[in-house]
Amino acid sequence: MQTIATIKPSIVGIGTFLQLRSPAISFVGTGFVVGDGLSVVTNAHVIPGVIDDEHKETLKVTISRGKSTEYRDATLVALDKLHDLALLKISGPPLPAMKLGDSDSVREGQMLAFTGFPLTIILGFHPVTHKGMVAAITPIATQAPSSRALDVKAIVQLQRNAYDVFQLDGTAYPGGSGSPLYDPETGAVLGVINKVVNATKESAITNPSGITYAIPANFVRDLMAGK
Incomplete structure (x- = not known):
């Protein structure tokens, strides 16, 4: 399909580089290029909580170019x-950028594609x-860390x-977090893959559930606009 060949140069890997490791x-995980060709969208949970500055660990994106691989420095903005x-x-x-679509247009029963780096x-x-x-299309909320934290105020929040x-x-595997979910005909990004439902981490590979969730792309637009 021509759409896949067109969007592949916009898909990057997300990770860290540490010379001594x-x-x-x-x-x-995975990310994809948008906007000016130097902006990359991924999941928040893909970004390491701590970077080892003392040993010069750095955030990197990985760009696949056929048989060769390119690494670039990345900064969280x-x-x-x-x-x-x-x-x-x-x-x-700049790299080729994907275009954001209107995720409010997505309907149940619609077929979409996602491209990333499963199993890294x-x-x-x-x-x-x-x-x-x-x-x-279902509501979701960030859970409280424990049932003890579920007081009235927390429930309202x-x-x-x-x-x-x-x-x-569709089944997304570890490493696919941050992959663009897009219209296979137009290539317009309509969501961002963020998690898959599994009983255990091990079953993600041996017995995947086939239930995957994606964040609507309109939230990406808000993030880029600073909202």
Whole structure:
């Protein structure tokens, strides 16, 4: 499909580089290029909570160019933990950018595609594409850390922070977090893959549930606009 060939140069890996580590690159998730060609969108949970500055660990994006791989420095410029989104700025010349669509137009039953790096370095630095139907558009809220924290105020806050996400019947694997969810005909980004439902971490590979969630792309637009 021509759309896949067009968007692949916009797909990047997200990780950190530490010279003393083996391997030096710790590959965590996926991102995609938007806007000026130097802006990269991924999940907030993909960004490491702590960078080892003392040992010169740095945030990097990985760009697959056929048989070769390019690494670029990345800087975190915006973070939206509520919607699990992050915006990075990368060094070097601009890359082809994906266009954001209107996620309010998505309907249940619609077929969408997502491209990323499932199983990360195990499959190599080559973007892989999957497809899935929008099985449901359902509200979600950030959970409290424990049941003890669920007082009346916390419950009201949960309800206030609830927002709709896309539930897909396609399987996303570890490393696919941050992949763009897009219209396979136009390539317009309509969401960002952020998690898959599994009983255990091990079953994510051996017995995947086939239930994946994505954040609507309109929240990406808000993040880029500084809202």
